[in-house]
Structure formats: structure tokens, C-alpha cells
Amino acid sequence: MRPSVVSVIGLALVAIVAVWLGVNLVKTPELFFNVFFIGLTNGAVYALVALGYTLVYGILQLINFAHGDVFALSGLVASTVLFSVIGIGADSSSAAVAGGILLGLLITMTFFALFNAGIEFVAYRRLRNAPRLAALITAVGMSFIVQNVGLAIYDVDFRSASQLLPRTPVFEIGDVAYPWNKFVVVLITVPTLIALTWFVRATRQGKAMRAVAQDREASSMMGINVNRTISVTFALAGALAAVGGMLFLLQFNMRYDTGFELGLIAFTSAVLGGIGNLTGAVLGAMLIGFIQAFNEGLTWYTPGSDWTRSIVFGILIGVLVFRPEGLLGERTPEGA
Amino acid sequence: MAERAGAAADLARRVLRHGGTLAIVLVVLAVLYPTYVGWLSSLPLVGDFTPSVAGLVVIIVFTMMAVGLNVVVGYAGLLDLGYVAFYAAGAYTSAWLASQHFSQTSRHIGSAGLNPELPGIHMSLWAVLLIAGLFTALTGILIGLPTLRLRGDYLAIVTLGFGEIIPQFVRNGDNLFGFNLTNGTFGISPIDAPGFGESLNTTLGLPVNYQQSFQRESLFFWTALALLLFTVFCCVRLRDSRLGRAWVAIREDETAAAAMGVPLMRTKTWSYAIGAFFGGIAGAYYASFKSGAFPADFYFNISIFLLCMVILGGMGSVWGAVVGGVILGWLNVEGLATIGSKIAQTTGVNLEVPKYQFGIYGVIIVAMMLFRPSGLIAERRHKRELEEGVHDDEPMYEDRHT
Numbered sequence: 001m002r003p004s005v006v007s008v009i010g011l012a013l014v015a016i017v018a019v020w021l022g023v024n025l026v027k028t029p030e031l032f033f034n035v036f037f038i039g040l041t042n043g044a045v046y047a048l049v050a051l052g053y054t055l056v057y058g059i060l061q062l063i064n065f066a067h068g069d070v071f072a073l074s075g076l077v078a079s080t081v082l083f084s085v086i087g088i089g090a091d092s093s094s095a096a097v098a099g100g101i102l103l104g105l106l107i108t109m110t111f112f113a114l115f116n117a118g119i120e121f122v123a124y125r126r127l128r129n130a131p132r133l134a135a136l137i138t139a140v141g142m143s144f145i146v147q148n149v150g151l152a153i154y155d156v157d158f159r160s161a162s163q164l165l166p167r168t169p170v171f172e173i174g175d176v177a178y179p180w181n182k183f184v185v186v187l188i189t190v191p192t193l194i195a196l197t198w199f200v201r202a203t204r205q206g207k208a209m210r211a212v213a214q215d216r217e218a219s220s221m222m223g224i225n226v227n228r229t230i231s232v233t234f235a236l237a238g239a240l241a242a243v244g245g246m247l248f249l250l251q252f253n254m255r256y257d258t259g260f261e262l263g264l265i266a267f268t269s270a271v272l273g274g275i276g277n278l279t280g281a282v283l284g285a286m287l288i289g290f291i292q293a294f295n296e297g298l299t300w301y302t303p304g305s306d307w308t309r310s311i312v313f314g315i316l317i318g319v320l321v322f323r324p325e326g327l328l329g330e331r332t333p334e335g336a
Numbered sequence: 337m338a339e340r341a342g343a344a345a346d347l348a349r350r351v352l353r354h355g356g357t358l359a360i361v362l363v364v365l366a367v368l369y370p371t372y373v374g375w376l377s378s379l380p381l382v383g384d385f386t387p388s389v390a391g392l393v394v395i396i397v398f399t400m401m402a403v404g405l406n407v408v409v410g411y412a413g414l415l416d417l418g419y420v421a422f423y424a425a426g427a428y429t430s431a432w433l434a435s436q437h438f439s440q441t442s443r444h445i446g447s448a449g450l451n452p453e454l455p456g457i458h459m460s461l462w463a464v465l466l467i468a469g470l471f472t473a474l475t476g477i478l479i480g481l482p483t484l485r486l487r488g489d490y491l492a493i494v495t496l497g498f499g500e501i502i503p504q505f506v507r508n509g510d511n512l513f514g515f516n517l518t519n520g521t522f523g524i525s526p527i528d529a530p531g532f533g534e535s536l537n538t539t540l541g542l543p544v545n546y547q548q549s550f551q552r553e554s555l556f557f558w559t560a561l562a563l564l565l566f567t568v569f570c571c572v573r574l575r576d577s578r579l580g581r582a583w584v585a586i587r588e589d590e591t592a593a594a595a596m597g598v599p600l601m602r603t604k605t606w607s608y609a610i611g612a613f614f615g616g617i618a619g620a621y622y623a624s625f626k627s628g629a630f631p632a633d634f635y636f637n638i639s640i641f642l643l644c645m646v647i648l649g650g651m652g653s654v655w656g657a658v659v660g661g662v663i664l665g666w667l668n669v670e671g672l673a674t675i676g677s678k679i680a681q682t683t684g685v686n687l688e689v690p691k692y693q694f695g696i697y698g699v700i701i702v703a704m705m706l707f708r709p710s711g712l713i714a715e716r717r718h719k720r721e722l723e724e725g726v727h728d729d730e731p732m733y734e735d736r737h738t
Contacts, residue, residue, distance in 0.1 A: 063489050123702055131722065133415055134705050136489050137647060140417070140640060141701030148695025260636070264500070267493065306508045313497035320490055321482045 010322050024298045030175035035297035036290070041182045041251060043289025044189040048244035049266035050273070050281040051196065052116075052237035058213045058276035059233045061132065065139040066119060068263015069146035070238060074112045075245030075254045076150055079159040081107050082249075090163040097164050105188070105246050109239040116238025117231045119146075125227070143263075150256030158253035165250055185247050192243050193282065196236070200278065205232055213276070261309070265292070268316040274329020283327060288312060366561055370554040384674050389553040391669040396560040397622040398668070399661030402645035403567050403654060404614030409643065410652035410718070411580060412607035413587030414484070415492040417639050418499025422612040424506060424634040425475045426619025429468035431524035431629040433459045448531030449545030461530035461624055465563075465617050472616025473609040480608035484601060496636070503634040518631070525628030530559065547627075556625050563621060564658075567614050571654045574610065583607055584652075588721055637694050641668070644697040647704050650711025652718040659713055664700075668693065 025032045049071050056064040081104045082088060088100035123142050127135040165181035172178075200206040208229045211219040220226045248254055248262070269288045273280025292312070296305040303311065319326060370389050377386040387395065401423060408416045431437060434447070436456035444452050446460030459467075483494045510520030518524070529552075531545030546555045574580045582603045585593035594600050623629045641664065649660025676689030689696075704711065710719035 061489075063493065123706070126706055130705075130709065133413065133488055134709055134722065136415060136492060137643070138702050138705040140643070141698040141705065144640065144694045144698025145702065148692050148698065151692065151695070264496070271490075271493075307504070310501045310504050313501050316497050317482065317494055320486055320494055324486065324490070 007322075010318075013318070020301065021294065024294070024300050024302075027300050028298070031298065033176040035293050037178050037182055038297060039290035039293030040286070041185045041289070042293055043286035044185045045244050045247050045251070046262070046266050046269050046289050047282045047285035048189060048192065048240045048247070049262060050269040050285045051278060052241050053267050053270040054273075054275055054278060054281040055209075055233050055237045055240075057270070059209060059230060060124070060128075060135075062124065062135050062139060063267065064237070065136075065263070066142035066146050067116075067237065067241060068259035068261075068266065069143045069150070070112060070116055070119070070259070071241040071245050071248075071262060071266075072254060072256060072259030073115075073146055073150045073245075074108050074238075074242040075249040075258070076154045076159055076256065077111065078104055078108045078242070078246045078249050079161055082161055082164070088164065092164075094166075101164070101184075101246070101250070105243060108242040108246060112238040112242040112245075113235035114238070116241070117235040120231060120234040125230075143260075147256055147259065150259075154256055156255060158255045159249065160253045161249045162251055162253075181251065184250065188243065188247060192240070196240070196278070199236070205229070209233055265312055268312050268319075271316060272319050272326055274326025277326065277328045280326055280328035288315070291315070363561075363565065367558065370551075370557060384678070385671065387666060387670040389557050393553065393556050393560050393625055394622070394669050395662060395665030396557070396564050397618050397625070398642065398645070398665045399658055400560075400564050400567050400618040401615050402642050402649070402657045402661035403564070403571055404611045404618065405642050406611075406646050406649075406652070406654065406657040407571060407574065407583075407614070408607050408611035409646050410650075410657070410715070411575060411587065412583040412604060413488070414604060414607065415488055416495045416608075416611070417492050417636075417643070418479075418495035418497070418502075419611075419615055419642050420634050420636065420638040421479070421495075421499045421502040422472045422476060422615030423619040423622075423638065424502050424629075424631075425472040425612075426468040426616030426621075427623035427629040427633070428506065428518060428524070429471050429616065430461070430464045430620035430623045431518075431527055433457050433464045433467065434461055434528040434624065435524055435526065437519060437524045446533070447528060448533040449548060450528065458528055461528060464624075465530075465620050468620030469613040469617040472619070473613040475616075476608040476612030477605055480605045484604040484608065496639070499636060499639050503631055506634065507631040521631055523628055523630030523632075525630070527624050527627050527629065529556075529624055529627070560621065560625075563617060567617075568654055568658060570614075575654065579603065579606060584717065587652075587718075640694070640701075641697060644701050647701055648712060650713045650715055650718070653711065653713045653715040656711050656713035656715065660711070664697070667696075672696070 049068065052067045052071075053064060056062060056067070082100060085107070086100045086104055088096055092100070119142060123138050124135055127138060162181065165184055167179045167181055169177040169179050170183045200209060208219070208224045209232065211222070211224055212226055212229045216226055219229075245254075248258070265288060266285065269285035270281045271284070272287060273282070273284030275281075292308055295303055295308055295311055369392065373386065373389055377383040377388075379386075401419065404422075405416065405419050408414050408419075434457070436454060438457050439455040441457065442453070442455045444450065444454075444458045446463060447458035448460060450458055479495070479498050483491055486494060506518045507521055509518035510516050510522075529545055529547035531547075532540075532542035534544060536542045537544045543549045543551075543555055546552055546559075549555055582593070582598045585596065585598055586600065586603060590600065645660040645664045646657050647660070648664060649656030649658065672690045672693055676687055679689070680686045708714075709722045
């Protein structure tokens with residue numbers, strides 16, 4: 001029977017990865033845990049972007065290609081907001097840095113919520129009843145437009161705000177250290193995710209979102225304002241991308257085209273977790289974050305960063321072939 | 337009624353004849369291009385926008401890829417965002433089979449006008465083009481088999497994934513368990529040029545080897561044109577074939593097509609293989625023209641550039657793909673830079689237009705999808721499809737309750 005063959009192959013792959021991780025853990029335990037924290041940090045950023053893909057897909061069945069570029073642009077704008085508008089620098093006091101980051105987050109989240117809703121209004125709304133391919137192609141075009149907006153404003157230079165955060169450890173066990181600059185990512189991501197869950201589960205607008213995701217026509221007959229609900233979804237996705245952009249800026253260098261690769265990674269995460277499923281997106285993003293970090297950081301039989309992209313796409317293709325509904329998704333009647 | 341039908345048929349015939357005449361005139365004008373390009377570029381205003389013959393070769397090669405991509409995207413309605421993978425596969429086939437890369441051996445199979453002592457594999461470029469097409473078609477089938485079962489938007493992402501993996505594989509392929517397959521980031525260069533060899537040169541006067549000819553660019557140009565015409569011919573014939581009608585049926589409604597007995601997987605895989613075939617030939621030929629295959633050439637944006645050509649011209653329309661390909665190819669090779677410098681000259685503002693080329697293509701894509709989704713040269717059937725939305729929409733509320 002075919003499914004059993006498929007699951008045997010899948011389980012074998014998982015087993016190989018588990019053995020590989022185990023050997024690495026025994027050989028270089030300190031490295032393993034340090035890399036683990038890098039993975040946690042990356043995964044958190046991916047999760048924020050992946051949620052944007054999943055939210056939009058859930059409600060429109062549209063892969064919003066432009067989302068990765070919205071993320072990149074938000075990070076670049078965050079650098080302007082932090083350094084030029086708020087005016088904090090490496091020599092500011094910790095309180096000023098913390099306040100500045102929170103204020104900057106508030107500004108970029110608001111701005112990119114509006115920006116993303118604007119994209120939907122300009123580009124996707126007219127195509128809502130067109131063939132699905134039309135909207136998808138438009139999203140690809142939109143992605144290039146947003147990317148070039150970043151190029152026009154910020155040129156090809158890299159930006160970073162990693163100097164703002166201290167690298168002193170939160171805790172230290174032997175050679176394993178968890179620095180503050182990485183902890184900040186978790187510190188911001190967790191409340192964001194809690195707030196998102198609360199919004200989707202408990203508010204009236206969140207309920208409307210879930211209803212529209214299930215059946216757009218039926219919910220419009222129940223008196224739900226579908227257009228507004230879709231706008232809100234895009235705004236939410238934009239705000240999450242802005243959080244991701246800020247966190248990425250606080251860790252790494254980024255420029256106008258960072259969003260392409262990161263967007264693909266985030267999309268892969270969303271598919272891995274089961275697209276349309278919020279918990280799945282976070283789970284998938286964490287897994288991808290760990291896989292990437294282990295691949296780039298460990299030493300025993302590791303392909304290395306040259307192959308990261310191939311591995312991520314290999315996972316994507318593998319998931320789509322073996323388990324198209326993702327880890328937590330439900331199998332839809334139309335398949336994937 | 338019969339009279340009207342007769343008149344309509346007559347009209348159709350006239351249009352066809354005119355279209356045919358137009359096509360022939362265009363082809364003749366194109367063939368003669370190297371003879372009047374000098375005069376054209378000396379003209380006051382037009383001259384600045386005239387591409388060189390070498391530039392035109394690039395335009396034609398990309399147009400050929402656009403026509404190939406049109407088979408996948410336009411005919412079968414499968415969004416392929418990784419067409420660059422086929423381009424890369426074709427380019428590296430000619431790099432492997434017609435260069436000094438595998439210097440461990442020295443094999444000459446019909447190589448034209450080369451020193452027979454030269455190390456490496458040197459096959460006749462004509463054979464290489466065919467092999468590149470077949471190899472790339474095989475790649476297309478291999479990519480297609482696991483992925484074509486997926487729904488349209490997932491397929492797009494997976495093809496995009498392959499379009500990213502293959503260049504990365506090429507970039508890292510200089511040490512595959514100790515074997516140098518692709519020479520890594522340095523790429524493989526030089527690559528042999530096509531030619532007809534000594535005996536055909538003496539009997540028919542055909543050039544021995546393009547590279548050694550005084551007319552290098554023109555020869556490459558005429559051959560490219562011939563390849564493009566061959567591609568267009570194949571694609572027009574395919575469109576009206578049984579296979580072509582099966583593609584259109586799948587594009588319009590997959591479920592209905594399957595119910596009518598169209599084998600979905602096989603038909604879709606064929607569209608992949610054939611689209612890839614032309615991409616492979618174009619890639620191999622371009623590598624020979626540039627005399628090199630470099631991994632930096634194969635990036636995602638190329639796939640989008642080609643897609644933009646197909647969309648601008650009109651999905652599903654062969655002539656549309658040609659027109660879109662020529663317009664965008666020209667913009668890429670010549671137009672944007674010239675427009676940029678013109679703007680700088682007249683207004684004094686340096687906009688660096690070429691830097692934003694992909695932003696411009698993005699604007700074209702979005703504008704076309706919003707305002708004229710059927711493209712410049714609309715294919716009638718596809719236009720109806722877009723307007724009426726017969727694609728895989730969910731059943732309407734009314735349908736379910738009557």
C-alpha cells in the first residue's frame with residue numbers, strides 16, 4: 001500500500017536526522033546548546049513572518065508573495081525610526097533603548113498594518129473573483145514592487161541595529177550562554193503571540209476572521225463585513241511582519257532583498273506546520289529555525305550554510321509530496 | 337445564415353492571410369537586420385534605441401524561453417516560477433559537452449574547426465543543442481512527477497524551490513565528493529561555438545566555426561532566429577494538437593477534463609517536458625554565444641522576467657509571448673539604460689532606471705493583471721476564461737441550492 005511506503009520513508013528521514021542530532025550532542029554538547037539558542041531566535045523571527053502567510057492564506061487562499069518583502073521593508077523603516085526619529089544609539093542607557101525599541105515597534109507596527117492593508121486594497125481586492133492564478137501572479141509582481149521601494153529608499157546598503165543590545169548572558173552554564181540580545185527576541189515574540197491568540201480566539205473581529213476563512217459567502221450573509229475582515233487580516237499580518245522586521249534588525253544585517261529568502265523560509269515554515277493553522281506556523285517556524293541553525297552551526301557531518309537554501313526547499317518539497325496538509329493541518333477535500 | 341457563415345469564414349481567411357503576410361515581412365526584416373543596423377543606429381532619435389546585433393541575440397534567446405514558458409503557464413495553466421532551472425540545465429549541458437571542463441579526457445565528436453588535440457569533451461554544438469533540450473526535458477519530468485499533483489499555488493512555490501535549488505547545486509557543485517562537476521562560482525568557460533566544419537565549408541560555403549568568423553554576431557543572430565522560428569512553429573502546431581487541446585481543457589477545469597478522460601498527470605508532465613525542452617535549447621545556445629555558463633546568471637528574477645514576458649504578451653498566445661519577449665528583452669538589453677540616460681540628459685535627474693528594472697517588471701505584472709489580464713495579444717479563449725472566471729472556483733451559493 002502506498003501510504004505505508006511513504007510513511008516508512010518519512011520516518012526513516014526523521015530517524016536519520018534524530019541520530020545525526022544525537023551524535024552531535026554527544027560530541028560537542030556546548031556547541032549544541034549554543035546553536036540551539038540561535039535556532040530559537042531565528043525560529044521566533046520566522047514564526048512572526050510565517051503567521052502573516054498563514055493568516056492571509058487562511059482567509060483568501062492566496063500565497064502573499066509580497067509578505068517577505070513587506071517584512072524586509074519594515075525592518076529597514078525600523079532602522080530609520082530607531083536612529084533618526086527616536087534617536088537612540090549604542091551609547092544610550094538601557095532604559096532608553098528598551099523604551100525606544102517599544103516605541104519604534106508601535107510606530108512600525110501601525111505603519112505596516114496600514115501598508116499591508118493598502119496592498120490588499122490596491123492589488124488583490126479587484127481580483128477576488130478572478131482565477132486564483134491571477135491573484136498569485138499579482139502577488140509576485142507586488143513583491144518586486146515592494147522590494148524596489150526598499151531599494152529606492154535605502155539603496156543596496158545593509159542596515160543593522162545589533163549594536164543596541166548587550167551581549168551579556170542572561171544565564172550561563174559552563175560554556176553555554178544565553179545572551180540578552182537573543183533573549184529579547186523571545187521576550188517580544190511570546191507576548192505578541194499571546195496577543196494574537198487572544199485576538200483571534202476572543203474578540204468579535206477574530207471570530208469574524210475565522211468565519212470568513214471558513215466560508216466567505218455564508219459569513220457575508222450572516223452580516224459580517226467581509227471586506228473589512230480581510231483588511232483587518234492583512235493589517236494584522238503587516239503588524240506581525242513589522243515585529244519580525246524589528247527583531248531581525250536587532251540581530252542581523254538586512255537590506256532591501258533580505259525579504260526574498262526569509263519570506264521563502266517563512267512560507268516553508270507555514271506549509272510545514274499546515275498552512276492556515278496558526279499554531280502550525282509557529283511550530284513549523286521553530287523547526288525550520290532549529291534545522292537551519294543546526295545545519296550551519298554543528299560540525300559532525302554537516303552540509304553547512306552553502307546548502308541551507310537547498311535543505312529548506314528540500315523540506316518544503318518533501319512536506320508537499322509526503323504530507324501536503326502539514327504537521328498540524330487537516331486534509332481538505334481538494335487536497336493540497 | 338449560411339451566407340453570413342461564409343462571409344465570416346472569408347473574413348477569417350483574409351485576416352489569417354494578412355497575419356501570414358505580416359509574419360513573413362517581419363521575418364524578412366529580422367533576417368536582414370545585420371545589414372541595416374548600422375544605418376538604423378546612425379539615425380537621430382531611433383538610433384539611440386537600436387539594439388546591436390549581439391543584443392538582439394540575447395533578446396531572441398529570452399523570447400525563445402518565454403515561448404517555452406508559455407507552453408507551461410499559458411497552455412496548461414501551471415504557474416512555473418522556476419523556469420530558470422531549465423535555462424541553467426541547458427547552459428550546463430553545453431558547458432559539459434562542448435568545453436575543456438572535463439580535461440581528464442579528450443573526446444571530439446563532430447566538433448567544428450577545433451584543434452583535435454584540445455582536452456575535454458567537444459561535441460558538435462548542433463548535437464549539444466538537441467541533447468540539452470532532451471536532458472532538460474528529462475529534468476522537467478523529474479521535477480514534475482512529484483509536484484504536478486499539487487494544486488496551482490503550491491506548484492508555483494515548489495517550482496520556485498527547484499529554481500533555487502538547482503543554481504545552488506551548481507554553485508556548490510565544484511566538490512561533490514571530490515568531483516568537480518560545475519566548477520563552482522567560477523563557472524565553465526570558454527564554451528565552443530557552433531559551426532559546420534571544413535568539408536561543408538568547402539562544398540557549401542558554410543562557416544567553419546562561428547567563433548573564428550568575421551561575422552560572429554550575425555551568424556549567431558541568424559541561427560538564433562532560426563531556433564526561435566522553430567520554437568514558434570512547434571508551439572503553434574502543439575496548441576492545435578490533441579495534446580494542446582488537452583492542456584487547455586486542464587487549464588479551464590481540471591476536474592471536468594479528468595472526467596472527460598484526459599490523463600491529468602501525463603498531460604501536465606508533457607507540458608513540463610516540452611516547456612523545459614525549449615528552455616534547455618535556449619539555455620545551451622545562449623551559453624555557447626556567451627561562451628560560458630556562470631551560476632550568477634541563474635537567479636530567481638530571471639524566472640519572473642520570463643513570466644512577465646508571457647503575461648505582457650498574453651498567456652496562452654504564442655505571438656503574445658514573442659511580442660512580450662521582444663519588448664521586455666529590448667528593455668532589458670537596451671531600452672531601460674537608454675531611457676535612463678535620456679531622462680538624465682533632458683532633466684538632469686539621474687534616476688538609475690536599470691537598477692529598478694525588476695520593480696518596473698513588477699509594475700507591469702500588477703498593472704496587466706489588474707487592467708488587461710489577457711495581455712497585449714489576447715488569446716480569445718483565455719480571455720473568456722478570465723472574464724467569466726470558469727477556473728477552479730468554488731461552487732456558487734445558487735448552484736448548491738437549486
